[in-house]
Amino acid sequence: MYNIGKIENLISTLKISDNEKDEIFEEINYLKKKIEILQFKQKRIQRDKYIVTNVLNSTIDELEINKIIVEKQVIELDNSYKELKTAYAELEKFSYIVSHDLKSPLRSIAGFTQLLERNQLIQSDKNSNKYMKYIVTGVNQMAVTIDDLLTYAKVTNESHNVQLSLVDFNEVIEKVKMLLKNMIELENVTIEVLDVLPVIFAAESAILQLFQNLIGNAIKFKKDEPPIIKIMAQETLPNIWEFIVTDNGKGMNNEFQKNAFKAFEREKNHDVPGTGLGLAICKKVVTMHQGDIHLVSKLGKGTAFTFTINSAKVKSAL
Amino acid sequence: MKASSFYVDSVSEIKSKLEEIKSNDFKPSLAIVFASIKHNLQEISALFYSLNIDLIGCSSSGEIINETITDEGISILALDMNKNYYKIVHQEIEDEKNYSKLKLFGEKIVDIYENPAVILFTGGITLDGVKVVNQIKNSKKTDFPIYGGLAGDDLKYESTFSFTNKWMSNNGAVALVINDDKVRVKGKCVSGWEGMGVTHQITKSKGNILYEIDHKPALEVYKKYFHFHTHFRKDVLENNETFQSISGQYPLIINKPDDYTIMRSPLVSDFENNTIVLAGSITEGEYFQFGIAPDFELLEKTTEEFKGLKNEMPQIDAALLINCKGRQTALGPEISEEIEAIHDLWQAPIIGFFSYGEIGNVDNGPCEFHNVTCTLATLTEVY
Structure with missing residues (x-):
């Protein structure tokens, strides 16, 4: 241990000038201050050490408890997921x-x-x-x-066991036209394909169903004038194709738009027969192709459906 | 704008010191004073009134004069600020039901100049600093600079004062409203405290009373972390004396949604109800960590932060430094190094005090009420 008092006494007996003594005392004062700070810090660090250890131990305890809870929840969730999956598969089969x-x-x-x-x-x-x-x-x-x-x-x-192939979407539209031939002729429908449609990997029968439903709906929910249906396609991101199908039909009310893609949802006060499954099927087909489907509709003006098909994801599923 | 800072041990010395600094080209119009409650504060008010010098100030828990810390003294900053560039407004707040009066106070403040800046000191042990600052802030739609602090009383926690040269109160607030277009007020709050352990949530609180942390009684959580048998007495955290000395140094670092933090120091605990009274209100649902003073790098950290301010304001006329009393307790003699380092940045006249709360902005956050910070407000005339 140092003894500042002793050092100071020793210095005062030294045969050196007062100026030199003052300088030494100034340095000593500086050191005294530093020592004071260090002692204080040491004390604080000692206490902090106890507290930090305490906090960390408590934190570890809490984390351990949380870990056990989370692990339990993960098992429960996993079980529920398996049960749900089985139930869902059974329901589908049923x-x-x-x-x-x-x-x-x-x-x-x-x-x-x-x-x-x-x-x-x-x-x-x-x-x-x-x-x-x-x-x-x-x-x-x-x-x-x-x-x-x-x-x-x-x-x-099919989404569990997808049959994928290179699908020419131009051909798909032609096939839809054939399938809906009677309706198209009866209602004097114009179908305009504004872009060259892609040839990409997809589940052909599902895509056919998708376009059949969208075009069929556009005809079913027409206004008095002959329906005009426009189809556009664009590769917005690599391997992600965006399709737009518009019509000049009756349009949907805002309330129905929110639920349009849900199964068994039907717009009220419609005299057009239907099961409420058409758009739900479309949604399923798009989801199956890792895409999204949206609609914009205005009463009396028509509806525009936009959906995406991710051909890369589909490809990698092969 | 010229400024001069000085320190006196007694009220009787003030007059002669003022005479000393006066010269042909320096006649102070305004003084800012921080004084220990040991002195007759009314006498100080009366003196400045008789000298026709405007005054704003508050009681302290230790004073700062340039690079030095003092105890039970009086720190004075004299300025020859153009009288058209500032106004002093004060407001008695009386009790908690009367916070509505603050609205009037706020309106008075923001109506004076198009772009006001405020130096605010509030007295009153029970006054909620958050309410005071928010009421003033709410009277103007846009953000504007507010810097200042909660008055101290040498850690007695009995009565704290704010004053002008003709008004004084132990339950009021005083504001120096400055035309920010003429005298630029720029500052910053720096804490340096660091979070430790997991993040907790304030699950029940009202005003500045903390009821529950993570759905557990607040004091129980505190005891779990800060109550231990080794090294200290076994009954630590079982009375308010020990509670203050321990928990005051481990404040709550609260995460604000806009990506900045504010700190709240625990003041006292209600041992019967397991609740904790904080030095400022909090919001239910907010997340926080317990804070701890860094060991060695604090000084570098605070200096670094204020260097940023120096880059923005390379030259200043004067500055006010409001440092939390809790920091002084936690940092001990180290705090004087911090104050020296800040003074060295500008070498301008600085006075300050040790406070029970600070007002200012952390990083890019808005000006708010804080605890455990070192807050600097610089004043610079714009030409």
Whole structure:
């Protein structure tokens, strides 16, 4: 241990000038101050050390507890996820089987009802005749619903086991035109493809369904004038294609726009028949291709659908 | 603008010192004073009134004069600021229900100049610094400089004062409102304190009372971290004396959504209800870390921060330095090195005091009420 007092006494006995003594004392004072600071720091550091250790230990304890909680949650989540996945797969299978299996009895009902309709005996009763018409309408409606459900379930099933190939989107549009030939001619529809559409990896049947639904909707929800449908495509980012399908139809109200892509959602006060699955199928097809779909619509003006297809992701899934 | 700073041990010395510094080209119009409650503050007010010198000041817990720290003294900054460039406004606040009066105070302040800058000192142990600053800030839509601090009383926590040359109160605020277009007021709050351990959330609070941290009673969390048996007494954190000496040095560093932090020092604890009273209000839901004073690099850190201010304002006429009393307790003799380093940057007249709270801006944040900072406000006439 140093003894400043002793040093000071020693200096005062030295045979040196007062100026020199003053200089030495000045230096000593400086050192005294430094020592004071160091001593204070040492004391503080000692206490801080205890506190920091305490804080760190408590932190470690907390983290340990949190870790255990998180681990438990991860296991729970994982289990729930597995359960959900199984349940979902079963549900998909179920809806596919149900809709598939319902088709053939429904066909029988339709057939036999038509037979009955022709039957003289029933025709003589005027009420029976009316009821028969109700049955036929009901059965037809049910058939459309089952068809849509089947497509919906099929798209889901396919997304787990995608059949991918190089798809020429120009050809897809031509095929859609063929499929909707009657409707197109009846309503005097113009379909304008404004860009050269790409040839990219995709699930062809799903893409066909997507365009069929969008173009079909544009015709179904037309105004009085003949429908004009425009199709555009652009590679906005490498391998990401953006498609736009616009129409000059009735447009949708704001409320419905929010839910348009949800299954079984239908716009109220519409006289157009439908199942509310068309856009839900579109959404599924786009999602399956790692893309997004949006719509912009104005009542009385028309609707524009924009969706993207990520061909790189699709390619890498091969 | 000329400025002169000096220090006296007693009120009786002030007059002769003022005479000393007066000359043909320096006749002070305004004085800023920080004084220990040991002195007769009313006498100081009356003296400046009789000398026809405007005055703004507050009581302190230790004074700063240029590069030196003093105890129980009086620090004075005399300025010959053009009388058209400033106004002094004061407001009695009385009690907590009367914070509405602050609104009037704020309106009075911002109406004087198009671009005002404010030097603000508030007295009153129970006064919530956050409310005072926010009420003043809210009276103007745009941000404007507010620097200052909460008066001290030599750590007695009984009564703190703010004053002018004809007004004094232990429950009021005083503002030196400056035309910022004529005398530029620029400053900064620097803390240097660092966060330790995990981030916590304030899950229950009201005003400056902290009820719960992470859904646990606030004091329990404090005890968990700061109460220990080794080295210190076993009953540490079981009465307010020990609570103050320990927790005051480990403040809350609160993360603000706009990416800056403010600090809150614990003042006292309610041991029955497990709550903690902080030196400024807080907001429920905010996140914080407990802070700790850095060991060696603090000095470099604060000097570095103020060098930034020096780059912005290479030449200044004078400055006010408001340093938290808690910093002095935590840093001990080291604090004098900090003050020396700041004075060395400009070599201009600086006076200051050790406070119970500071007002200013941290980094790019707006001017707010802080704890545990070293706050500098520079004054420079624009020509």
